[in-house]
Amino acid sequence: MITHDLVILGTGPAGMAAATTALEHGITPVVIDEQPAAGGQIYRALERTPVLDRRILGEDYWSGESLIKGLKDPQIDYRPASTVWQLTRQREIGLLHDDKAEMICARHIILATGAMERPMPIAGWTLPGVMTAGSGQILLKSAGAVPQAPVVLAGCGPLLLLLATQYLRAGVEIAAILDTTPRDRYRAALKHVPGALRNVSTLLKGVGLLRELRRAGVRHIRGVSALRAEGSGQLERVLWKQQGDDNWQTLETPTLLLHQGVIPNTQITRAVDCHHEWDEQQLAWRPRLDEWLGTDIPGIAVAGDGGGIVGAKAAAMQGQLAGLGAALALGKLTLENSTERAQPIRKALARDTAIRPFLDVLYRPAKQWRLPDDDTLACRCEEVTGGEIRRMADMGCRGPNQTKSFTRCGMGPCQGRMCGITVSELLADANQQSVEETGYYRLRPPFKPITLGQLAKAAEEG
Amino acid sequence: MARRVVIVGAGFHGCSAALRLSLQGYEVTVIDKAYAGRHASGVNAGGVRRLGRHPAEIPLAVAAWERWQCMTDIVGDDCGFRPVGQVKVAENDKDMAILADRERQVRDLGFHHEVLIGRDELHRRLPALADHCPGALACDGDGFANPYRTVTAWRREAERQGVRFREGIEITAIESKGNGWRLSGGGEHFDADLLVNCAGAWAGELCKWLGEPVPLTAEAPMLMITERLSPFLGTVVGATSRPLSFKQFENGTVLIGGGVRGDVDSVRHVAETRLDGLAENADTVVSLFPFMKEARIMRTWAGVEAVMKDHIPVIGLSSQHDNVIHAFGFSAHGYQLGPITGEIVADLAMEREPKLPITPFSIQRFQTPCPE
Numbered sequence: 001m002i003t004h005d006l007v008i009l010g011t012g013p014a015g016m017a018a019a020t021t022a023l024e025h026g027i028t029p030v031v032i033d034e035q036p037a038a039g040g041q042i043y044r045a046l047e048r049t050p051v052l053d054r055r056i057l058g059e060d061y062w063s064g065e066s067l068i069k070g071l072k073d074p075q076i077d078y079r080p081a082s083t084v085w086q087l088t089r090q091r092e093i094g095l096l097h098d099d100k101a102e103m104i105c106a107r108h109i110i111l112a113t114g115a116m117e118r119p120m121p122i123a124g125w126t127l128p129g130v131m132t133a134g135s136g137q138i139l140l141k142s143a144g145a146v147p148q149a150p151v152v153l154a155g156c157g158p159l160l161l162l163l164a165t166q167y168l169r170a171g172v173e174i175a176a177i178l179d180t181t182p183r184d185r186y187r188a189a190l191k192h193v194p195g196a197l198r199n200v201s202t203l204l205k206g207v208g209l210l211r212e213l214r215r216a217g218v219r220h221i222r223g224v225s226a227l228r229a230e231g232s233g234q235l236e237r238v239l240w241k242q243q244g245d246d247n248w249q250t251l252e253t254p255t256l257l258l259h260q261g262v263i264p265n266t267q268i269t270r271a272v273d274c275h276h277e278w279d280e281q282q283l284a285w286r287p288r289l290d291e292w293l294g295t296d297i298p299g300i301a302v303a304g305d306g307g308g309i310v311g312a313k314a315a316a317m318q319g320q321l322a323g324l325g326a327a328l329a330l331g332k333l334t335l336e337n338s339t340e341r342a343q344p345i346r347k348a349l350a351r352d353t354a355i356r357p358f359l360d361v362l363y364r365p366a367k368q369w370r371l372p373d374d375d376t377l378a379c380r381c382e383e384v385t386g387g388e389i390r391r392m393a394d395m396g397c398r399g400p401n402q403t404k405s406f407t408r409c410g411m412g413p414c415q416g417r418m419c420g421i422t423v424s425e426l427l428a429d430a431n432q433q434s435v436e437e438t439g440y441y442r443l444r445p446p447f448k449p450i451t452l453g454q455l456a457k458a459a460e461e462g
Numbered sequence: 463m464a465r466r467v468v469i470v471g472a473g474f475h476g477c478s479a480a481l482r483l484s485l486q487g488y489e490v491t492v493i494d495k496a497y498a499g500r501h502a503s504g505v506n507a508g509g510v511r512r513l514g515r516h517p518a519e520i521p522l523a524v525a526a527w528e529r530w531q532c533m534t535d536i537v538g539d540d541c542g543f544r545p546v547g548q549v550k551v552a553e554n555d556k557d558m559a560i561l562a563d564r565e566r567q568v569r570d571l572g573f574h575h576e577v578l579i580g581r582d583e584l585h586r587r588l589p590a591l592a593d594h595c596p597g598a599l600a601c602d603g604d605g606f607a608n609p610y611r612t613v614t615a616w617r618r619e620a621e622r623q624g625v626r627f628r629e630g631i632e633i634t635a636i637e638s639k640g641n642g643w644r645l646s647g648g649g650e651h652f653d654a655d656l657l658v659n660c661a662g663a664w665a666g667e668l669c670k671w672l673g674e675p676v677p678l679t680a681e682a683p684m685l686m687i688t689e690r691l692s693p694f695l696g697t698v699v700g701a702t703s704r705p706l707s708f709k710q711f712e713n714g715t716v717l718i719g720g721g722v723r724g725d726v727d728s729v730r731h732v733a734e735t736r737l738d739g740l741a742e743n744a745d746t747v748v749s750l751f752p753f754m755k756e757a758r759i760m761r762t763w764a765g766v767e768a769v770m771k772d773h774i775p776v777i778g779l780s781s782q783h784d785n786v787i788h789a790f791g792f793s794a795h796g797y798q799l800g801p802i803t804g805e806i807v808a809d810l811a812m813e814r815e816p817k818l819p820i821t822p823f824s825i826q827r828f829q830t831p832c833p834e
Binding site for chain 2: 399
């Protein structure tokens, strides 16, 4: 098995910045990415997007160009279209590329695996025609495609508003934005405005998006407190209630895009059993990290949204920090040197993330959007409802690993990625205990399915 | 006055002992450092197997098999038991000779559940099997069940009978107190007249404290499960000279195991999978069922399990104390025996001669030179 100094997983802002920083300090990293092109989700398909009118995707998107250029340095061993299906605490990495399985080893690993969308399990969310805003945006970035219009966007969070403006600029008809932000959140978030002013440009950008949508006359329905998707075999209509109004309102639409923020993708850190904490502010799990973003496993660090949601710019800064951390760990920098270099980055990072408390409070999804009804599916792969999870709690299941055998919840092809957080919260709620106590799925490799034939071959070549 | 029993370990055997003792009027507390079924009991391959048992275990396995037939009457749940049969296939003539010997040996002991079948019968039962296999040893009526569901059913029935379960408490000290024991852990004390050691991979620690050390190692048998496939396999399949256990569930997923070992992380008390073993296991499957080459693996895992040097459990009274009963070290094939462990423990607690022969499982076999 070949041992590399540094392996970085993911080519979002954190991974790319980590790679160039490491290179600056004499480390030639191996950079693995599942996608065929660099950029992660935020700069997805930047080099080959058919959306050439730069105004549509906006300047923030195109700002990823320089990071991608940095990744193309011939000294960096960049391996696109490679799936990681295994990672051990001994830092052995199982890769799959062109149908061939391979094992490599690393002295140091930076996981830059980013965020994923928080599931929004409402009635009818599995109907064809209902997608997440993130997948809607990926379609737009990578294929210049849009789902069938007019579209309805529902939920909360910056991405929902950004996608709405991108659609608006691209000429996609928007039937409505159904904003689920509870009305009292605006007041609650107010006290975090002074802090957020340290990152005033991002704050203004958000205000700008709202203004652009209002000026264009997009129907923006606030205070949505109940939501359901209906149709026979296909989405036909969206129904909602507004706070203080008991009547359902209806809109016919072929496309509903759901979104209520993003959460760290902890699939890999869970699989190697790093210590995780429940972040009550962000309502998500995240690995516990030290000042160089190291986990509690020697030689494994996490940069970017995978360690707690910080946003693209901050993710790149964390990538730089993790790159310095790697240089320190690999003996390329002294502690003094790396600390000195890290100082301005830490300062900029603090400034950039000063907006998080404001966003976290404002867009904290209310309970009814996180805990599905008894009849609503929590686990899409194995079709397990919220009610079944509650019944498991009644039977004495205290944590998500105990519900698996009864319901198969979380045991389908997505390995619990989609339902993990929902099930933890459902059980915590039903058992009247904290999410921290309730815990999360133990994750079992492979992270992505691998065939028996490929596995058998990996042994021969390992 | 009811005698107080403390059982250490809420695995299948601990739950089984708890149920039987409480039915006899004992006041039972089960203490587990994690939760019921956390390790081997909850994550094993679920084989309900008499086939290929160590000769000393055959009477127990046969008695347990009878309990599996009426599981619902015992705990109100069939535990997912499916008597689809098990076969151990031969991959060549040498294997076939081994199996023929085995059939003779079992028959000589007076049991008739293992039957040699030839090529035609084997391929009739397993149309997807590779051509090269000349025959198999079959055991109709064996099958598989759902491990975690089983532990939970037994645990719930025990609770219905008044057993208290204390999970998340690790016993850190044992001292004798009066005629009984005081166990300490998690800042609490537990007093018992009778102590039952069902602590699985952690049972050796208790034995050390009790002054009767045993050669027990914690091992981690690995398993993997595939995506859902169209039904192609009725029976549970094992191999003769390499580790394999292979079964398809009603939902189409295929479980592959059979004894390849992962690593045990003794600090974190968890098992970790090892790629080389899994790959070897995958290779066995692909050679026996070539079409499985394209099947995708969804998950791999390993459970921590107590394995004795001679691969049979310790069941019986302590050699050092007259108020301690051991039932541990099932060496990766204890699941099927779960239903009868409790009956034996209850017999021992009441100072009755157990209905099943347990002399070979005495802890004393590790203390005095074995006469053979």
